[in-house]
Amino acid sequence: MRKIRILIAKPGLDGHDRGAKFIARALQENGYEVIYTGIRQTPKQIALAAVQEDVDFVGLSLLSGAHNELFPKVVEELHNVGADDIIVFGGGVIPNSDIEFLKSKGIRAIFGPGTSIKTIVDFIENESKSRNSKIG
Amino acid sequence: MSENGYKNWQEKTLIPYIKKNPTRKERFKTSSYLDVKDLYTDCDVKDYEQNLSYPGQYPFTRGPYPTMYRGQFWTMRQYAGFGTAKESNERYKYLLKQGQTGLSVAFDLPTQIGYDSDSPMSEGEVGKVGVAIDTIDDMETLFKDIPLDKVSTSMTINATAFILLAMYIVVGKKQGVDKKLLRGTIQNDILKEYIARGTYIYPPKPSMRIITDIFEYCSKEVPKWNTISISGYHIREAGSTAVQEVAFTLANGIEYVKSAIEKGLNVDDFAGRLSFFFNAHNDILEEVAKFRAARRMWAKIMKERFHAKNERSQMLRFHTQTGGSTLTAQQPENNIIRVTLQALAAVLGGTQSLHTNSMDEALALPTEKSVRIALRTQQIIAYESGVANVVDPLGGSYYIESLTDTIEEKAWEYINKIDELGGMVAAIEQGFVQKEIQDSAYQYQMDIENKERIIVGVNSFQIEEEPPKDLLKVDPSLRFEQIKNLQRIKSQRDNEKVLKSLNLLKEAARSDQNIMPVVIECVENYATLQEIADTLRQEFGEYKESVII
Numbered sequence: 001m002r003k004i005r006i007l008i009a010k011p012g013l014d015g016h017d018r019g020a021k022f023i024a025r026a027l028q029e030n031g032y033e034v035i036y037t038g039i040r041q042t043p044k045q046i047a048l049a050a051v052q053e054d055v056d057f058v059g060l061s062l063l064s065g066a067h068n069e070l071f072p073k074v075v076e077e078l079h080n081v082g083a084d085d086i087i088v089f090g091g092g093v094i095p096n097s098d099i100e101f102l103k104s105k106g107i108r109a110i111f112g113p114g115t116s117i118k119t120i121v122d123f124i125e126n127e128s129k130s131r132n133s134k135i136g
Numbered sequence: 137m138s139e140n141g142y143k144n145w146q147e148k149t150l151i152p153y154i155k156k157n158p159t160r161k162e163r164f165k166t167s168s169y170l171d172v173k174d175l176y177t178d179c180d181v182k183d184y185e186q187n188l189s190y191p192g193q194y195p196f197t198r199g200p201y202p203t204m205y206r207g208q209f210w211t212m213r214q215y216a217g218f219g220t221a222k223e224s225n226e227r228y229k230y231l232l233k234q235g236q237t238g239l240s241v242a243f244d245l246p247t248q249i250g251y252d253s254d255s256p257m258s259e260g261e262v263g264k265v266g267v268a269i270d271t272i273d274d275m276e277t278l279f280k281d282i283p284l285d286k287v288s289t290s291m292t293i294n295a296t297a298f299i300l301l302a303m304y305i306v307v308g309k310k311q312g313v314d315k316k317l318l319r320g321t322i323q324n325d326i327l328k329e330y331i332a333r334g335t336y337i338y339p340p341k342p343s344m345r346i347i348t349d350i351f352e353y354c355s356k357e358v359p360k361w362n363t364i365s366i367s368g369y370h371i372r373e374a375g376s377t378a379v380q381e382v383a384f385t386l387a388n389g390i391e392y393v394k395s396a397i398e399k400g401l402n403v404d405d406f407a408g409r410l411s412f413f414f415n416a417h418n419d420i421l422e423e424v425a426k427f428r429a430a431r432r433m434w435a436k437i438m439k440e441r442f443h444a445k446n447e448r449s450q451m452l453r454f455h456t457q458t459g460g461s462t463l464t465a466q467q468p469e470n471n472i473i474r475v476t477l478q479a480l481a482a483v484l485g486g487t488q489s490l491h492t493n494s495m496d497e498a499l500a501l502p503t504e505k506s507v508r509i510a511l512r513t514q515q516i517i518a519y520e521s522g523v524a525n526v527v528d529p530l531g532g533s534y535y536i537e538s539l540t541d542t543i544e545e546k547a548w549e550y551i552n553k554i555d556e557l558g559g560m561v562a563a564i565e566q567g568f569v570q571k572e573i574q575d576s577a578y579q580y581q582m583d584i585e586n587k588e589r590i591i592v593g594v595n596s597f598q599i600e601e602e603p604p605k606d607l608l609k610v611d612p613s614l615r616f617e618q619i620k621n622l623q624r625i626k627s628q629r630d631n632e633k634v635l636k637s638l639n640l641l642k643e644a645a646r647s648d649q650n651i652m653p654v655v656i657e658c659v660e661n662y663a664t665l666q667e668i669a670d671t672l673r674q675e676f677g678e679y680k681e682s683v684i685i
Binding site for chain 1: 245246248249251257258259260261264265329332333334335373374375461464465466498499500501574577578581582585591594595603604607609610612681683685
């Protein structure tokens with residue numbers, strides 16, 4: 001079976017990449033194919049990378065407070081390149097009160113500070129299963 | 137005590153006791169994975185007198201000044217800034233009224249990376265992590281009614297430090313304050329941006345040239361200004377150990393001094409204006425030892441390696457911020473206790489100024505109330521705890537002295553390794569430093585995942601809790617206000633003058649002429665931050681990070 005592919009990306013100008021790099025490496029060690037974009041990516045660059053790398057998931061990390069503007073932009077750009085099937089999730093310094101808004105814009109899940117890797121792995125497995133059953 | 141005394145105690149008392157009452161763990165370690173013995177005695181402390189010396193005397197292990205906090209307390213300096221210059225100006229005046237003794241300006245990311253508020257690159261980021269500054273007009277608003285000869289101002293600004301410093305000088309001029317009287321600090325530490333913080337613009341070589349231009353300019357024109365704050369803070373935030381924090385920060389310091397000397401500056405003309413910036417984490421005793429080790433090492437580096445004669449050139453003076461990455465989103469009130477421990481470590485370690493984080497910062501920018509509690513924490517340590525009555529209160533503790541020695545020894549190993557790689561710029565370009573930090577960060581996080589490291593409220597002692605309310609929110613529409621103001625300035629200024637001064641900057645960049653006087657001219661003519669930054673982008677190009685996971 002094809003390995004699940006995940007793009008970890010940092011939109012905007014925020015340089016805090018400790019979380020993104022940790023998640024990338026931890027997901028890699030859990031058996032996924034992980035690509036990390038590096039910092040300072042525009043939503044468009046992220047969408048193009050996602051398509052080019054043929055990923056199943058895009059994980060966004062942002063600690064600067066620009067998530068309400070930039071996360072939905074990534075979903076929009078994915079739509080523009082016909083990649084609506086890619087599942088987007090996010091994390092960083094994100095107040096609970098913003099989560100509902102982000103979900104309404106197509107971000108499937110938000111993982112706040114202190115989330116364990118297991119929680120994220122469970123999310124990826126469940127989403128993949130339900131997607132495969134839809135396709136199947 | 138003697139070696140025999142210790143062995144005797146182990147055999148006669150300790151081992152039989154442990155047989156009946158086992159210890160919690162077999163091996164104990166500091167927060168940064170240094171081994172901790174059960175007990176320290178004078179056998180663990182070598183060359184005690186010579187290494188320790190006295191406060192205000194080489195190698196300054198016990199502090200840079202003879203009286204330390206008996207003379208005056210550390211500067212209580214809360215890093216603040218958000219939204220527009222007007223809002224931030226109000227926050228500064230509030231903090232000064234609450235007894236804060238110095239300002240510390242946070243800029244938004246576009247300002248830090250050289251983009252104006254109307255740039256497409258700035259989308260979503262304007263005013264978010266700090267104040268947005270596009271032209272000298274914003275800077276004037278930021279310091280309205282704050283006399284620049286009365287306060288000292290620290291600015292967290294790196295790639296665009298030369299522009300913000302120029303703006304500060306021009307605001308002073310407009311207030312009638314001579315630049316010789318301006319006091320403050322620019323962070324101006326680009327090397328750690330490549331390593332850990334990410335707000336670089338230009339490649340290392342031209343960046344180092346801008347920095348040494350600032351050293352040279354300030355040594356003559358702005359003599360009370362701290363021209364750089366060589367920062368371990370962000371290296372630690374990126375996940376380094378305490379040893380790595382010391383080693384990489386001092387290695388960066390070495391690189392700056394080397395560059396300035398290569399430029400032809402005399403070491404004692406600029407070294408006294410170098411300052412440092414460290415993190416404070418929860419392992420109090422390790423942190424105290426870290427600060428003391430850093431002071432001793434820098435003194436040795438300056439005296440032995442760079443032959444600095446002036447004592448001030450050998451003194452490591454530093455600002456501390458409590459560890460942002462140690463704050464938890466869970467049970468945020470617990471962060472008040474963490475910050476107290478960390479602030480205490482900084483004071484016991486002899487910091488010159490201190491920022492205490494607010495309890496809500498794992499989730500958002502702090503509210504006025506949480507900032508006040510953070511400032512009060514410092515005031516309670518200063519006025520009520522008694523620790524400020526004596527110099528280097530932990531000096532002479534067997535454990536502290538031994539740990540200070542250990543951190544120093546391990547940090548030298550790193551510095552030697554970096555020298556072998558060809559210095560810090562080479563070590564960064566090869567990804568060595570980033571990889572070392574990432575490995576530490578990964579281990580730290582995995583230990584939390586596996587509960588080998590307990591974080592109260594996160595992986596133990598959890599409760600069901602309501603999401604916190606009353607978080608500060610930055611109004612996203614302020615970008616439009618900022619853009620409107622920028623357009624007004626652009627329509628009112630003399631564009632011919634702007635162009636002329638930007639051209640002069642281009643010429644200065646191409647020659648070996650110091651860029652600062654012409655940057656000041658650009659600023660005075662209302663050139664925008666991005667116009668200035670872009671002029672040098674065209675000349676110097678942009679840095680591309682090497683992505684390593």
